[in-house]
Amino acid sequence: MSKTHLELTGVDMSFDTPKGSFLALDNINLKIKKGEFVSLIGHSGCGKSTVLNIVAGLLQATRGGCVLDGHEVNAPGPERAVVFQNHALMPWLTVYENVELAVQQVFRKTMTKQQRKDWINHNLELVNMAHAASKRPGEISGGMAQRVGIARALAMKPSVLLMDEPFGALDALTRAHLQDSLMDIQKDLNNTVIMITHDVDEAVLLSDRIIMMTNGPAATVGEDLRIELPRPRNRVELADDPTYVHYRQEVLKFLYEKQRKLETIAPRRSPQPAAADEEPEAARAARV
Numbered sequence: 269m270s271k272t273h274l275e276l277t278g279v280d281m282s283f284d285t286p287k288g289s290f291l292a293l294d295n296i297n298l299k300i301k302k303g304e305f306v307s308l309i310g311h312s313g314c315g316k317s318t319v320l321n322i323v324a325g326l327l328q329a330t331r332g333g334c335v336l337d338g339h340e341v342n343a344p345g346p347e348r349a350v351v352f353q354n355h356a357l358m359p360w361l362t363v364y365e366n367v368e369l370a371v372q373q374v375f376r377k378t379m380t381k382q383q384r385k386d387w388i389n390h391n392l393e394l395v396n397m398a399h400a401a402s403k404r405p406g407e408i409s410g411g412m413a414q415r416v417g418i419a420r421a422l423a424m425k426p427s428v429l430l431m432d433e434p435f436g437a438l439d440a441l442t443r444a445h446l447q448d449s450l451m452d453i454q455k456d457l458n459n460t461v462i463m464i465t466h467d468v469d470e471a472v473l474l475s476d477r478i479i480m481m482t483n484g485p486a487a488t489v490g491e492d493l494r495i496e497l498p499r500p501r502n503r504v505e506l507a508d509d510p511t512y513v514h515y516r517q518e519v520l521k522f523l524y525e526k527q528r529k530l531e532t533i534a535p536r537r538s539p540q541p542a543a544a545d546e547e548p549e550a551a552r553a554a555r556v
């Protein structure tokens with residue numbers, strides 16, 4: 269990790285609403301280095317997806333902007349792949365064809381047909397989905413579909429991987445498995461990752477930095493916590509590690525003491541984890 273790879277400078281974001289202009293983000297400043305894994309955490313509606321959408325080029329900041337490798341971001345691009353919570357696969361295409369679509373888009377001119385085929389299979393193998401290459405999204409589980417979504421994003425060789433609650437809708441076991449796979453993949457590929465999460469343990473386990481956002485409107489970066497835990501990280505060993513516990517408490521303190529939501533928390537836009545009822549109380553408490 270060395271110089272700044274991605275930079276948000278003085279970003280404001282206002283939305284026009286029937287009641288007038290709504291300032292969602294106020295002066296977001298963030299410098300991210302190549303290969304850093306950064307999590308965005310904050311209460312519902314604070315503006316995390318808006319930040320991600322600005323980096324993805326899906327939204328234009330009202331003031332300030334985003335620069336990637338010295339180039340201003342003002343449109344979506346294959347070097348910034350997005351993984352959404354609900355994977356967004358094309359239901360009429362097979363698993364293989366879903367990944368192929370992305371690979372065609374990026375490598376049609378630079379890879380031969382055979383190279384593209386090998387590359388698609390390689391990425392499906394990375395997420396342990398090669399065995400289901402000929403299945404359609406309707407024939408596989410949510411966790412499997414999410415793995416295909418990740419394979420599709422990785423197959424574009426993005427320098428930045430943007431993930432909006434990628435594991436939020438999955439049961440606890442599948443989530444743990446995918447978190448471990450993501451750590452392995454990121455170690456090999458050294459992508460920069462920005463991930464939105466509501467899960468404090470997930471943020472501490474995966475991240476090099478946790479960006480904690482203040483409550484909206486006019487949300488901004490509240491705290492920027494560096495997670496200096498050696499890698500590879502093992503969730504079982506870390507559970508009792510005093511440094512891990514300290515980081516976890518820092519995030520919880522920010523969310524529940526410094527940024528306590530006084531009004532009723534807005535309903536989540538997305539479904540709750542499938543196995544939430546089976547989770548231990550402590551794990552549930554650590555979800556924003």
Ligand SMILES: Nc1ncnc2c1ncn2[C@@H]1O[C@H](COP(=O)(O)OP(=O)(O)OP(=O)(O)O)[C@@H](O)[C@H]1O
Nearest residue numbers: 283285292311312313314315316317318319484537
């Ligand atoms: N297109 C839009 N028009 C008007 N307001 C918007 C628009 N998009 C987002 N907002 C508002 O901006 C604020 C931030 O929304 P955003 O979706 O970024 O929050 P979030 O932190 O990702 O929320 P959650 O955790 O619930 O997904 C919210 O108050 C939301 O209602």
